[in-house]
Each structure stands twice: as structure tokens, then as C-alpha cells.
Amino acid sequence: MHFLHTMLRVGDPDAALRFFCDGLGLIELRRSSNEAGRFTLIFLASPDDVARFRAAGGSTEGGLPAGLPMLELTHNWDETSYEGGRNFGHVAYRVDDIHAACDRLAAHGVTIARPPRDGRMAFVRSPDGISVELLQAGAPLEPREPWLSMPNTGTW
Numbered sequence: 001m002h003f004l005h006t007m008l009r010v011g012d013p014d015a016a017l018r019f020f021c022d023g024l025g026l027i028e029l030r031r032s033s034n035e036a037g038r039f040t041l042i043f044l045a046s047p048d049d050v051a052r053f054r055a056a057g058g059s060t061e062g063g064l065p066a067g068l069p070m071l072e073l074t075h076n077w078d079e080t081s082y083e084g085g086r087n088f089g090h091v092a093y094r095v096d097d098i099h100a101a102c103d104r105l106a107a108h109g110v111t112i113a114r115p116p117r118d119g120r121m122a123f124v125r126s127p128d129g130i131s132v133e134l135l136q137a138g139a140p141l142e143p144r145e146p147w148l149s150m151p152n153t154g155t156w
Contacts, residue, residue: 006071011080012080013075016128020126042072045070049069053065105124113154116143117147
């Protein structure tokens with residue numbers, strides 16, 4: 001058995017792509033739309049995962065590669081928002097520098113719901129309210145401001 005992807009339903013694909021690609025740094029690997037079913041599927045992956053996958057001899061050309069961790073954004077054309085539970089709990093990504101990741105997301109207008117006060121973990125939410133956990137790769141970074149004294153905001 002191979003992990004393929006995690007699917008999240010999104011109401012506004014452009015807002016979701018700004019969050020996941022511009023904010024988190026994921027890259028789009030494949031997109032397909034189905035007129036009859038009235039939906040679009042967008043597959044994303046982290047650049048580091050794609051590089052490791054390719055270095056191990058995997059190909060991202062053509063179909064969807066088994067063994068490459070991916071995020072599938074599903075946009076059902078007739079839905080514009082999802083209330084809790086219909087979209088998922090949370091997804092988690094390991095980042096090289098949690099402070100830089102939170103700085104970048106905040107610069108994109110994203111609220112840091114659970115700041116990385118411990119230099120190890122933070123939570124943010126996508127435009128559709130999907131909780132995204134960010135975990136520091138390796139040892140926690142030295143805690144620093146503004147994150148150290150920032151309180152939680154909302155739910156995460």
C-alpha cells in the first residue's frame with residue numbers, strides 16, 4: 001500500500017492556491033476539471049518532497065505518482081463554502097524554519113492561530129477554515145518575538 005494524497009474540499013480555488021502555493025510554498029503538479037461532474041481537482045506537493053521523489057527515480061509526469069505525498073484540492077463548482085467536518089481536520093507540514101514560514105504567511109495576511117512560541121509548532125487556517133499544522137524540522141528553533149508573546153487567535 002502507498003500513500004497517495006489527502007483531499008480537502010475548497011470553496012474558492014484561487015484563494016486556496018494563494019494560501020497553499022504563495023503562502024505555504026507548495027507547487028501545483030496537476031489540474032483536471034470534469035464538466036459532467038462539475039468539479040476541479042488540483043494536486044499539490046512540497047518542492048522538497050518532489051525533489052526527494054525525483055532523486056529516488058520517481059516521475060511526476062503523466063499520472064499521479066504513488067509514493068509522493070500530495071494534497072488534492074477539490075473544488076465542487078456549486079459549493080462555495082464548507083462548514084466544519086466536511087473539509088477535514090488538519091494537514092501537517094514539516095518546515096525548515098518555522099519562524100520564516102510564519103513570517104511569510106503573516107505577510108500574506110494569514111492569521112497565525114497558534115504561534116510558534118516553542119520554536120517547534122504553529123497552526124494556521126486556509127481561506128476555507130482548514131487547519132494546517134507547521135512543525136519545525138529537527139530541533140526546535142530558539143523562541144523569538146513576535147511569536148514568543150503572541151496569544152492564540154481563534155481555533156486551531
